Amino acid sequence: MSSNFVINARNLTLSYGDKEIIRDASFSVKKGEFVFITGPSGSGKSTLLKSLYGQIEPTEGSLIVGGLEMGGISNGKLQELRTHLGIIFQDYKLINEWTVKKNVVLPLMIAGYSIDVQETQAERLLKHVRLSEHKERYPLELSGGEQQRVGVARALAKNPFLILADEPTGNLDEYSSNVIWDLMENACEQLKTTVLVVTHKIPSIFSNPYRHFIIESKGVYEVR
Amino acid sequence: MKFVKYHLTFILPMMAILLGIEFFLVFDRATDSYRTQLQEGYSMFVVAKKPLELKDFKRLNSHISQSEEVDKEALAIQISKGVNQTNSKEILKALPYFYNVKLDSYMSSSELRSIKEDLEESDTIRRVETFGSSYTDSYKLFNFIQFTLKVFLGFMGLISFFLIIKQMEIWKYLHRERMQVMEIFGASLMLRSGVLFKTAVIDAIIATFVTSGVFLALKYYWAQESRIDILIQKQNLLFQSTDFLILLGISLFIVIISVYFVVFSNKD
Numbered sequence: 446m447s448s449n450f451v452i453n454a455r456n457l458t459l460s461y462g463d464k465e466i467i468r469d470a471s472f473s474v475k476k477g478e479f480v481f482i483t484g485p486s487g488s489g490k491s492t493l494l495k496s497l498y499g500q501i502e503p504t505e506g507s508l509i510v511g512g513l514e515m516g517g518i519s520n521g522k523l524q525e526l527r528t529h530l531g532i533i534f535q536d537y538k539l540i541n542e543w544t545v546k547k548n549v550v551l552p553l554m555i556a557g558y559s560i561d562v563q564e565t566q567a568e569r570l571l572k573h574v575r576l577s578e579h580k581e582r583y584p585l586e587l588s589g590g591e592q593q594r595v596g597v598a599r600a601l602a603k604n605p606f607l608i609l610a611d612e613p614t615g616n617l618d619e620y621s622s623n624v625i626w627d628l629m630e631n632a633c634e635q636l637k638t639t640v641l642v643v644t645h646k647i648p649s650i651f652s653n654p655y656r657h658f659i660i661e662s663k664g665v666y667e668v669r
Numbered sequence: 670m671k672f673v674k675y676h677l678t679f680i681l682p683m684m685a686i687l688l689g690i691e692f693f694l695v696f697d698r699a700t701d702s703y704r705t706q707l708q709e710g711y712s713m714f715v716v717a718k719k720p721l722e723l724k725d726f727k728r729l730n731s732h733i734s735q736s737e738e739v740d741k742e743a744l745a746i747q748i749s750k751g752v753n754q755t756n757s758k759e760i761l762k763a764l765p766y767f768y769n770v771k772l773d774s775y776m777s778s779s780e781l782r783s784i785k786e787d788l789e790e791s792d793t794i795r796r797v798e799t800f801g802s803s804y805t806d807s808y809k810l811f812n813f814i815q816f817t818l819k820v821f822l823g824f825m826g827l828i829s830f831f832l833i834i835k836q837m838e839i840w841k842y843l844h845r846e847r848m849q850v851m852e853i854f855g856a857s858l859m860l861r862s863g864v865l866f867k868t869a870v871i872d873a874i875i876a877t878f879v880t881s882g883v884f885l886a887l888k889y890y891w892a893q894e895s896r897i898d899i900l901i902q903k904q905n906l907l908f909q910s911t912d913f914l915i916l917l918g919i920s921l922f923i924v925i926i927s928v929y930f931v932v933f934s935n936k937d
């Protein structure tokens with residue numbers, strides 16, 4: 446267990462059946478680093494994120510996330526790991542039958558926090574993403590940008606050690622995008638959260654140092 | 670319409686199972702009381718040379734549970750009518766001893782025959798009469814009806830169980846996105862299937878109440894108006910308060926079984 450690394454990939458190969466998406470990639474990410482991942486459509490950016498939260502397992506090589514080898518990880522260990530991740534999806538993946546507030550506190554609910562804690566945390570998080578007035582609404586009553594902010598609030602709810610975001614500002618207006626970038630930058634700076642963001646365009650407002658990975662022709666390369 | 674599709678498709682098969690179980694309970698109780706009646710109404714008639722006690726009968730066959738000597742004085746008086754008083758004493762002395770013998774359980778005709786043979790082996794016993802034939806026939810018919818009913822109810826229960834599983838798979842499909850999202854955030858299987866549990870438990874409770882209601886209605890309204898004597902006499906057999914708990918317990922048990930069946934069967 447190389448403790449310094451939050452993510453450590455050695456000769457990692459990812460595939461769907463016979464179809465290789467990533468081949469023989471090696472990279473590592475340290476605690477508190479902010480990483481942008483870019484690459485052409487279909488190059489395997491979402492696939493790489495999926496492997497990081499255990500949706501797919503490495504075909505070959507080694508992938509260690511938060512000290513856990515993802516190849517052959519047990520259900521229990523994976524469940525435990527996932528409660529410490531903050532995942533943001535391009536298509537939001539909110540639970541439409543639940544109110545905004547309930548969606549936001551899902552990670553707290555899973556961790557078994559009391560209703561009181563959930564309540565106060567929800568207030569705090571919704572204020573951060575500027576959705577306090579909408580807490581009793583349902584996701585489908587919100588705009589795309591608002592829904593994505595709910596998704597971000599949910600990802601931050603339990604102070605994850607690693608945020609994995611897949612095009613979090615995909616087709617949002619500038620206001621919503623900036624709110625989201627701010628939140629992630631803050632989490633990284635103040636809580637030493639490691640952040641991996643897949644995006645097609647690195648935001649110009651970004652002032653802090655960051656790393657930049659490009660995925661292309663099955664490889665993961667770092668731009669320096 | 671949405672409610673109907675979402676809930677009734679679960680509640681109805683659940684009710685079918687519960688109705689079946691309640692019918693079974695009622696029928697079982699009715700059979701029990703019928704069996705006791707048959708057993709109590711049934712006796713053998715034994716003619717003996719010497720007085721016999723219950724233990725003597727028991728020694729001959731252990732199924733004998735009671736023996737009762739028939740008072741033959743009245744008989745002697747009848748016979749000695751027209752003959753003078755002293756002769757009645759003589760007749761009384763000459764008469765053999767008569768016993769009504771009862772058995773400890775309901776017997777088939779072949780079992781009766783073997784008891785009869787056992788008794789007749791004794792030198793003291795002259796004759797044994799049984800009156801079983803009409804009882805045996807109705808009892809056989811009763812047993813047959815009970816057997817068919819059980820098969821039918823069992824079959825209905827099985828089909829209903831499959832319908833319940835199907836409905837639960839539909840629920841699982843409807844909630845698959847929610848369950849996937851919860852899984853990605855590390856929710857346990859229990860928590861993920863919570864929505865299935867909750868819906869199913871509520872519907873199971875509804876089914877239990879409706880089923881109990883049906884039987885209470887049968888008990889308090891229909892049984893009275895039916896003018897069927899046996900229903901009126903045995904009205905209390907129709908639904909007992911413990912039945913509610915039995916039905917509730919069974920319906921919740923079915924919920925647990927079917928949720929696990931559906932959640933574990935196809936881990937995709």
Ligand SMILES: Nc1ncnc2c1ncn2[C@@H]1O[C@H](COP(=O)(O)OP(=O)(O)OP(=O)(O)O)[C@@H](O)[C@H]1O
Pocket residue numbers: 461464466484485486487488489490491492493
């Ligand atoms: N479940 C799957 N089964 C088989 N192939 C898949 C599956 N998911 C994705 N792929 C394929 O894997 C490749 C990489 O997909 P991925 O979603 O990782 O791309 P991406 O880099 O995220 O693209 P985009 O920028 O369009 O989101 C694509 O060719 C895609 O068709």
Ligand SMILES: [Mg+2]
Pocket residue numbers: 490491492611
């Ligand atoms: Mg993608």
